[in-house]
Amino acid sequence: MxxxxxxxxxxxxxxxxxxxxxxxxxxxxxxxxxxxxxxxxxxxxxxxxxxxxxxxxxxxxxxxxxxxxxxxxxxxxxxxxxxxxxxxxxxxxxxxxxxxxxxxxxxxxxxxxxxxxxxxxxxxxxxxxxxxxxxxxxxxxxxxxxxxxxxxxxxTQVIFYNKKIFKNAGLTDKDLPQTWSELDAVARTLDIKKDDTFTRIGFYPLWSLDTQVWALNADGGTSWFNDKNQVKIDTKNKRKALQWILDAQKYYGKKTINRLEAEFGSGVADPFLSGTVAMRAQNINYYTSIKENAPKDFEFGVIQLPEFQKGSGHKTWxxxxxxxxxxxxxxxxxxxxxxxxxxxxxxxxxxxxxxxxxxxxxxxxxxxxxxxxxxxxxxxxxxxxxxxxxxxxLTPIPLSAPDYNNLVNEQIDAALLGQKSAKQALKDAQTAVENLVKQHK
Missing domain, CATH: 3.40.190.10 (Periplasmic binding protein-like II)
Structure with a gap:
């Protein structure tokens, strides 16, 4: 959804x-x-x-x-x-x-x-x-x-994890990530790289979730608009969130990400179900796909999205x-x-x-x-x-900016393509949406 x-x-x-x-x-x-x-x-x-x-x-x-x-x-x-x-x-x-x-x-x-x-x-x-x-x-x-x-x-968006992969890597329930820094650490433990090729990915944040989810998680549950319908795109924590995503993209490499993205949603070839990906963020009813397509011995667990930092809350979309x-x-x-x-x-x-x-x-x-x-x-x-x-x-669409998502996504895509920094992309998105609101007023 x-x-x-x-x-x-x-x-x-x-x-x-x-x-x-x-x-x-x-x-x-x-x-x-x-x-x-x-x-x-x-x-x-x-x-x-x-x-x-x-x-x-x-x-x-x-x-x-x-x-x-x-x-x-x-x-x-x-x-x-x-x-x-x-x-x-x-x-x-x-x-x-x-x-x-x-x-x-x-x-x-x-x-x-x-x-x-x-x-x-x-x-x-x-x-x-x-x-x-x-x-x-x-x-x-x-x-x-x-x-x-x-x-x-x-x-609601959560993280599914492969129990066997965790166990084989020496990780227990006590090691389940509760913060972004812990998520990164666990992912690095689960990564497998041979020469220049990743044969297993611990976790990549944009598989099934978009930047908005991580942005509101980092910003205490405030999405691109706050409760008063004020534009809140270019904030300190949202910049950190987008930079975190860009760092993950750089670490795994675009070729690896594009290759696995093409396989998601293809049933039995799903990289999470095949064990190529150890953790995957998804809507909770992803379970229906697991029941239909996972191997009989497949074992998994589910955790809430980790907090941006300890005490900031497991905010999700x-x-x-x-x-x-x-x-x-x-x-x-x-x-x-x-x-x-x-x-x-x-x-x-x-x-x-x-x-x-x-x-x-x-x-x-x-x-x-x-x-x-x-x-x-x-x-x-x-x-x-x-x-x-x-x-x-939830993120009700403001009456003052019914098509704001197009403007935001355009700038985020520019950052993901390496055309803009996280800071510049969110700054430009903030300006574009503010202008849109003014036009509707």
Whole structure:
């Protein structure tokens, strides 16, 4: 999910601008919501991008349970391909025939609320429903003190490590890195280099995580913007974070990094699963890939992201998705009732057990940790994720700078390509984003 935020930033910036364009209709986008008089049921069209595998199976099972649990509403599930779902939903909203419930990116709720693409559902919610969720997740659903959706699932970034490699190197649980300096020391212990070629890499920070995660980890949980939406890109600790990444790149060499990057995501050829990489930072549900592709004797553990320095906190990044009622939906109350069902304890527990997503509902995660639905390894991972959620930072996209990530990434890429120093890259990024904010004001 980490990459989701970066992809969606550009897409969502375009969607907000397109929201005011002329109406557009297409038969493929027409809503099939009807009030079926013969059955006296309201049909709700529910859109998501879960089109295959465990997520498709479990959401269809959940919908079946809901349809059979009452006789007033029928949920029709509409799969929309990833990447298409948000542009299609905007077209449907503009045309006045949107879906009734849709899965949306959690870090861009305010954008849709401000652009009048999402419905204020505050009056339909039970008092205290916010207590179901991790506080930072529910906070992202708020715009001008109103609620525009409910959190569904989330993620958090951790480090997976190969237990056998650690053991063979003489490292025990006491040696698991808790700070960046310890992470470097352990990585050097696990590195294997023959002549000029690394045959094993201890740890490289940009495999699956981007600079933003390490920057906020180093800066006490403050990302490119602080809580007051002030630009905080060029700070002392963020410079140190980017320099640390550049040092790691120089140490391993671009050829080695590029070679292994090409192998990540290729199932059984995954360098972490093959033992070529000893530690890998990843979203917690990387476990699903391990279960599918790892050798039978593969042993691994999970730890939180190490602290920048002792006492600074194991800060990490999270994303995820919300359930929203698009503007113009005809059956808001019924739609919100379905959303409340999808975020209830048992339903969230069922989805989490099948998908291995970290659910927005705290109690559901606790039940998965302590219940019998998961094996010992699964419970361990959920427990680590639950602990990490207290240090997990979300990064809602500021209304004043919807496409700021492009400007930041351009400068960071320049540093990684050796065109700029860490100091100069972040200074230029700070200036570029500040100018963007001024333009929007």
């Amino acid at each position: 980490k990459k989701v935020g970066l992809i969606l930033t550009a897409v969502l910036a375009c969607l907000v601008l397109l929201g005011g364009c002329g109406k557009k209709t297409a038969d493929a986008d027409k809503d099939t919501t009807t009030n079926v008089k013969s059955s006296k049921k309201v049909t709700l069209d529910f859109w998501s991008f879960w089109g295959s595998g465990a997520r498709r199976e479990v959401i269809e099972s959940i919908i079946k349970d809901y349809n059979e649990s009452q006789d007033k509403v029928k949920i029709k599930y509409s799969y929309q391909p990833w990447g298409d779902i948000w542009t299609k939903s905007l077209s449907a909203i503009t045309a006045g025939n949107p879906p009734d419930v849709i899965v949306q990116d959690i870090n861009s709720v305010a954008q849709r609320a401000d652009a009048k693409q999402a419905t204020d559902i505050t009056k339909y919610l039970d008092k205290g429903i916010n207590k179901r969720f991790y506080s930072q997740l529910f906070k992202t659903t708020q715009y001008q003190n109103k609620t525009y959706g409910l959190p569904f699932n989330t993620d 999270g994303g995820g998705f919300t359930l929203e009622v698009p503007t113009g939906a005809k059956h808001v109350k019924e739609s919100v009732d379905f959303i409340k069902y999808l975020t209830s304890d048992k339903v969230q527990e069922k989805f989490g057990a099948a998908s291995f997503d970290i659910m927005a509902n705290k109690k559901a995660n606790t039940n998965l940790i302590n219940g019998k639905q998961l094996d010992e390894t699964g419970q361990m991972i959920y427990k680590t994720a639950d602990q990490a959620m207290s240090s997990t930072v």
